[in-house]
Every structure is written in C-alpha cells, then in structure tokens.
Amino acid sequence: MVKILIPTALRQYVDQRDAVEVEARTVGEALETLSRRYTELRRHLYNEEGKLRSFVNIYLNDEDIRYLQREATPLNDGDTLTIVPSIAGGGHGDQHHQCAC
Amino acid sequence: MATSITSAPASLSHEEILRYSRHLIMPEVAMEGQLRLKQARVLLIGAGGLGSPVALYLAAAGVGRIGLVDFDVVDLTNLQRQILHGTSDVGRKKLDSAVERLRQINPHVTVDRYDVALTRDNALEIIADYDIVVDGTDNFPTRYLVNDACVMLGKPNVYGSIFRFEGQATIFAYPGGPCYRCLYPEPPPPGLVPSCAEGGVLGILPGLIGVIQATETVKLILGKGQPLVGRLLLYDALAMRFRELKLRRNPDCPVCGDNPTIRELIDYDAFCGIRRHEDSGPAEWQIDPREVKARLDRGERLVLLDVREPHELQICKIPGAKNIPLSELPRRIHELDSAEEIVVYCKMGGRSAKAVEFLRQVGFRKVKNLRGGTNLWAELVDPSMPRY
Numbered sequence: 001m002v003k004i005l006i007p008t009a010l011r012q013y014v015d016q017r018d019a020v021e022v023e024a025r026t027v028g029e030a031l032e033t034l035s036r037r038y039t040e041l042r043r044h045l046y047n048e049e050g051k052l053r054s055f056v057n058i059y060l061n062d063e064d065i066r067y068l069q070r071e072a073t074p075l076n077d078g079d080t081l082t083i084v085p086s087i088a089g090g091g092h093g094d095q096h097h098q099c100a101c
Numbered sequence: 102m103a104t105s106i107t108s109a110p111a112s113l114s115h116e117e118i119l120r121y122s123r124h125l126i127m128p129e130v131a132m133e134g135q136l137r138l139k140q141a142r143v144l145l146i147g148a149g150g151l152g153s154p155v156a157l158y159l160a161a162a163g164v165g166r167i168g169l170v171d172f173d174v175v176d177l178t179n180l181q182r183q184i185l186h187g188t189s190d191v192g193r194k195k196l197d198s199a200v201e202r203l204r205q206i207n208p209h210v211t212v213d214r215y216d217v218a219l220t221r222d223n224a225l226e227i228i229a230d231y232d233i234v235v236d237g238t239d240n241f242p243t244r245y246l247v248n249d250a251c252v253m254l255g256k257p258n259v260y261g262s263i264f265r266f267e268g269q270a271t272i273f274a275y276p277g278g279p280c281y282r283c284l285y286p287e288p289p290p291p292g293l294v295p296s297c298a299e300g301g302v303l304g305i306l307p308g309l310i311g312v313i314q315a316t317e318t319v320k321l322i323l324g325k326g327q328p329l330v331g332r333l334l335l336y337d338a339l340a341m342r343f344r345e346l347k348l349r350r351n352p353d354c355p356v357c358g359d360n361p362t363i364r365e366l367i368d369y370d371a372f373c374g375i376r377r378h379e380d381s382g383p384a385e386w387q388i389d390p391r392e393v394k395a396r397l398d399r400g401e402r403l404v405l406l407d408v409r410e411p412h413e414l415q416i417c418k419i420p421g422a423k424n425i426p427l428s429e430l431p432r433r434i435h436e437l438d439s440a441e442e443i444v445v446y447c448k449m450g451g452r453s454a455k456a457v458e459f460l461r462q463v464g465f466r467k468v469k470n471l472r473g474g475t476n477l478w479a480e481l482v483d484p485s486m487p488r489y
Contacts, residue, residue, distance in 0.1 A: 009264055018339070040431075062345060090262065
C-alpha cells in the first residue's frame with residue numbers, strides 16, 4: 001500500500017479526503033489507479049495527451065519524481081506520494097486582481 | 102552561508118540599543134547583526150495577507166529600509182487576515198495605513214512606497230534597489246514576474262503562498278539554488294485552480310506563512326543558520342503538520358538554468374494564458390442583474406442555476422434558484438432542460454462563466470451568465486442580501 005496525500009485544492013474531487021491509499025508498483029500505476037477511482041480528478045493531473053501536467057509536481061517521499069524515474073519510479077510498501085500543486089495566493093487581493101491561488 | 106548584505110555599518114543610538122536589547126544579547130545577532138538589519142533593504146511585493154506579518158515583524162526587528170509595492174485599497178473582506186490594516190482604514194490606500202502602522206511600531210525604519218502594480222516595465226528598476234525580495238502576491242503572472250526579475254538581478258526571493266488551510270514557503274533565486282520555474286515550469290491554465298475570493302483562506306494562515314518568510318529574511322540578513330533554500334516547506338493547518346520536500350535547480354530551467362533562454366522580462370499575462378476583461382465570456386452571453394429582476398417580476402419563466410458550493414448557500418441565495426455546484430455540473434446535466442431559458446450565477450461571475458461555456462459547448466443555446474454574481478445582485482437588485 002502507498003499513501004497519496006491530496007492537497008486542499010484537489011480534495012473536492014476525492015470526496016474531501018486528505019489522503020488516498022492504493023496498491024501500486026510504480027508512481028504511474030498509483031496515479032492511474034487514483035484517477036480511475038476518482039474520475040473528475042483525472043483532468044487536473046493529466047493533459048489531453050494523457051501526460052502528467054507540468055504544473056503538478058509529484059513527490060515520492062521527499063523527492064521530486066522528475067529526478068527519479070518519473071512515472072516509472074518503483075514504489076515500496078509504506079511509501080508516501082505527495083501531489084504538490086501550484087498555488088499563488090497571498091491572501092491579498094479580493095476583487096481587484098486576477099487571483100489564481 | 103547567506104549573502105553578505107551590508108558593508109560598513111552605521112551605529113545605534115541609546116534608544117535603539119534599548120529597543121533591540123533582546124537581539125543584542127544573543128550572540129547570533131549581537132551588535133554586528135543588528136547593524137546589518139539596520140542597513141538591510143527589503144522589498145515586499147504586496148501589503149496584504151502575507152505582506153502584513155512580514156512588514157510588521159521586519160519593522161519591529163529593525164530592518165532599516167522596507168519597500169512596499171501595493172496599489173490596492175483596504176476592503177472590509179481584507180481585515181480577516183491583513184493585520185496591517187484596521188477597521189477605520191477601510192477605503193484608504195493600503196500603503197497609507199501600512200506606513201502609518203509601521204511608523205508606529207518603529208520610527209527608525211524608512212518605508213518606501215510604490216503605489217503601482219509590479220510590471221515588466223518597472224520590476225527590474227524597483228527590485229534593483231533592494232537586497233532581498235519577499236513575494237506576497239496573489240496571482241500567477243506576478244509570481245513569475247517576481248521570480249524572473251529576482252533571478253536576473255541575483256536577489257533572493259523569499260516565497261510564500263497560501264490556499265484555504267495550506268501554505269508553502271521557500272527561498273528562490275538564492276545563489277546556486279532553484280527558482281520558481283524549477284518547481285513550476287508552467288502555470289496552470291486560468292480557471293483550473295479556484296481563486297482566493299472563491300476558494301477562501303483561513304485568516305491565520307498568511308500569518309504563519311508570513312512569519313516564516315520574515316524569519317528567513319532576517320536569517321539571510323544576519324547570515325546565520327540554514328536558509329530555506331532547496332527545500333519546499335509545506336504546512337497543513339488542519340492536520341497541523343509541516344513537511345519538507347527537496348527542491349533542485351533545474352539545469353535546463355529557461356531562466357536560471359545553465360543556458361537560459363529567457364534573458365529579459367516577458368509578457369506574463371500572456372504566459373499565464375490570461376485574457377484581461379474577457380473572463381466572463383462574450384458580452385452576448387451575459388445578462389445584467391436588473392434585467393433578470395425585471396423579467397422575473399413580469400412573471401417570465403427563467404431557470405436560475407446557482408453553481409456555487411452548497412456551504413455558500415448558507416450565506417445568501419436568490420429565491421427559487423436550483424443549485425448544482427460547478428464541479429458536479431457535467432454529471433448532473435440531465436437535471437437541466439435545454440429548451441428552457443437558464444441564467445447561471447455564482448459569487449462574482451467567474452465560475453458561472455465556465456458553466457455557461459460548458460453548457461453552450463454541449464448544446465444549450467438559451468443560457469446566460471448573471472453579470473457580477475450574487476455580489477452585484479446584492480448591490481443592484483437586493484440590498485438586503487449580504488456581499489461576501
């Protein structure tokens with residue numbers, strides 16, 4: 001089992017859970033299983049070509065998978081995957097800004 | 102470790118020695134460190150949620166020169182988190198209330214005012230006069246602008262960002278360290294991530310993340326400790342948990358990489374896919390709240406579709422509206438009849454614009470977006486309804 005930590009911005013697509021556990025041998029398999037279980041999450045993780053979106057960072061434990069073997073990175077039991085999305089908020093503007101946090 | 106900020110320091114008056122005595126008696130700060138603080142020049146982009154605690158603590162700590170970039174006016178909805186400003190400041194320039202408050206805390210601090218939006222035309226010139234930049238902005242174009250300008254000028258960028266109960270902090274553009282683009286090469290397309298005003302934020306959260314930014318700024322100035330470089334600090338207020346992820350400089354980064362391809366500032370709105378003033382869709386897809394009210398009063402059949410989240414209905418709603426949250430619209434579309442005239446609304450018109458676009462794509466013809474959402478409805482049609 002690996003645990004996938006879900007950031008606040010994406011919890012609305014996973015029944016408000018902060019973590020989801022899946023059985024998977026690789027990072028790619030884990031994310032695929034996750035987005036099969038929660039279909040509305042898929043478009044937030046993958047682009048139209050089925051590639052992971054470039055503004056979504058995936059970490060295996062504390063390491064960016066881009067510096068491991070990306071989606072082919074093997075997983076061990078008890079590993080933690082973290083989805084780290086872009087957030088821009090500074091708690092600053094309300095109505096006057098093109099806010100994207 | 103840290104970049105050396107100061108050259109030959111000035112001196113402290115007796116009043117300043119007393120004021121900073123709790124710093125001066127610590128060997129990590131002492132007289133040398135306090136003089137470094139006094140000579141330091143720090144630029145804060147944004148005097149809002151993050152900028153408030155940063156400015157307050159840097160002023161109290163005796164940072165000699167603080168620049169504030171903000172063109173905004175204090176709004177009642179700011180006060181839940183922007184502790185630089187008070188109730189009597191509503192309607193005033195944020196710079197006015199900020200400068201007043203900082204002077205009150207420490208008259209030895211010089212505050213530079215920049216009553217402008219940071220743009221590609223002024224960013225390099227403004228940032229060049231400072232040693233450290235603290236990024237407390239609220240939108241992706243400015244995040245990338247601040248990053249690129251800091252990398253080009255070699256100024257550390259003390260970064261913080263927040264969303265609901267969750268925050269991130271790190272230092273970008275530190276010599277040898279990663280930059281914002283190493284972490285996020287591209288921004289998300291507009292609309293995929295909910296906005297501050299639509300997503301909300303725990304008022305205390307910018308306090309905590311801002312204090313981390315202020316701490317890192319002071320450490321950089323003192324040249325003490327391990328700076329938060331190459332590490333992304335994640336904070337989850339609900340779980341009350343801090344985590345740390347490794348960040349690396351990307352040798353292929355277009356800005357800070359070994360062979361940078363971006364050597365001057367670019368059009369950041371275009372880079373972030375933002376079309377100014379077109380976010381609500383074509384004008385003919387919009388409808389004025391007063392027109393909707395008049396037609397309802399005449400007894401015309403209009404379906405009002407509220408695409409806000411269920412908990413927002415507790416704040417206010419337009420009587421008779423049907424609620425389908427935007428995220429559920431695709432799978433609940435069968436609940437709507439494309440033969441009927443539909444007016445979609447949310448809080449400000451952003452989410453409803455997406456709903457209108459989606460409905461038109463799947464064949465609905467008679468669907469319009471209520472201009473300005475419930476906030477404008479409250480202003481123009483029903484003053485008994487609260488704005489939020």
